[in-house]
Amino acid sequence: MRIAVYIPLLLSLVAPLAARPLAERCEPRLATWLLTAAALVLGTASTVSLGLLAVTGLIRIPQLAALGHWSAHSAQHDDPAQLSVALVAGLLLGAAVLTAARMLWRRARTLAAAALDAACMPTRDGTVIVDDEAPDAYALPGLPGRIVVSTGMLHTLDETERTILLAHERAHLTAHHYAFVALAQLGACANPLLRPFATAVAYTIERWADENAVRATGDRRRVARTVGKAALAAHQVPALARAAGAALGILGVRGLRGRRGPLASAGPVPRRVAALLAPPLGRHPALTAGTALVLGTAILATAEATHDLHVLLETIGVR
Template sequence: MRIAVYLPLLLSVIAPLGARPLSERCEPRLATWLLTASALILGVATTISLGLLAITGLIGVPFLAGLGHWSARTAQINDPAEPPVALLAGLLLGGALLTAARMLWRRARSIASAIWDAACMPTPDGLVIVEDEAPDAYALPGLPGRVVVSTGMLRTLDKAEHDILLAHERAHLAAHHYLFVALAGLGAAANPLLRPFATAVTYTVERWADEQAARATGDRRRVARAVGKAALAAHGAPAPRLSTLGFRGVLGRRGPLAGAGPVPRRVAALLAPPLTRRPGLTLVTTACLALTMVSTVAATHDLHDLLEVVGIADHHGPHHLDPDRSNHTASPFG
């Protein structure tokens, strides 16, 4: 079953096509978990697959095989990857590891800096108001975190909308949304094909916080209004009437919001009935992730069998292999 080593690579091409439908049709909290798991598992699995293909190419090189006391001839016979494929896999693996390491370092520094900034902002209720005319609001992770709001943003919103804004930002802190964004970004850094998952997670964590604010205040329409006003004020644009935003694009149907940005889609979602968990989408996503993990484990096990075969061949020669064992391992990665 030589397809095992290639299956995660194939799924990383197909699976991202479902990232946006999942983010728009499934309840935001569940969607965030599924999208983050998809990005991380597929990112790790494709990296392992590239590593396995690169290793099988290396042990087919006589000099390198000699260093490991393997039979290069046997490795070439049983190798599931042609030399050009193994070389390409090695180059892609190097790029994936370098990109992921850089992203992980930058993200770790960013989170550490945010935590330090939060610790330097003493406040009894976790709210920090800064004197700034530019409308802005954000959450700083920490122990505990801080909600930072500019005076410009406070002037943009009315009193009831201040409560909505605080509920939204505190939802980010309570659910540790920055970790979901970081993990999805790490998977996308390892495999750029997975970027739709990372993009979708940045949207679903906002939707998750929107829904938390709606539950806290009990008024979805007012939350939608606050989200639209805050976003449009930050961009210096006049606020449109809610009736012009449309309601159906967020449900995945072709409509006015099919190509819209995240803020109009968030507003439309708040003006529509709350989304459900969609067990069908959950089952399909879980099945794809399970298939990815099973194929990765199978391919890794087959590499172990291949190394045993080429090691035996090196010590005893190919004519002294156990016929039964040879039959079971003649097709590595499957």
């Protein structure tokens, strides 16, 4: 097979380097869409590439080649891919499929549990107040979803800050942020090299929700103060938050706590606060075009590699 089959794998090595710059320089909603698409497309393309390479190894085995009426001898001569490469690709493909399947199963169980928990929380306005002195708040997906806030968090914040907090958590539900996190993590499970995209998506959905809170209140500095205040107040996590929020990728403020240090190596909360204190980010056409170019290249290369395999199988077919 020609070089096209290796292009998605090569892009998986290089593209994740742009995940954090994209997350911090592009408008959060657009950044979330681009990062999620990058993780999903590159994860799929690299998995298909591994599958194509693995097939070139399988057709060299006479017993398997006979099933498809192919010539194993011709395959050894007409296919430029090395047998060792095909074997490694087969092993990596098996690991990717198993990891992705396990992730999908766990995510489905978690979503089902979250939906059941949400259904058991009767409320008129979608907000559930939990009697717990540990400050926390999180969004719980369901039909419909719920916003869960502890009494400890309500006591920590004033009335305006509570409005900001609820607007932030409501954005997680209305924009279905858990789906973006799940898709990005699926791509990272298929290809571990893409984990920076999943990490970046976990950050951009919080920035997306922060900007929703800004639109609801019109005060960027007040939202920044609320984000920092809520994060500092969160020292304990309710069991429900650990079971639902952590697995769904939409933890409350406890899951957003940052680390000390320069902003370049800071955790999510300092970076979010800094972004809120700065002017709103634009759509950044250059980053958008660059992402589209990378994804388009991966798709075209995968299609070309699939065509190459089809031509190879026709060439080595036994007539």
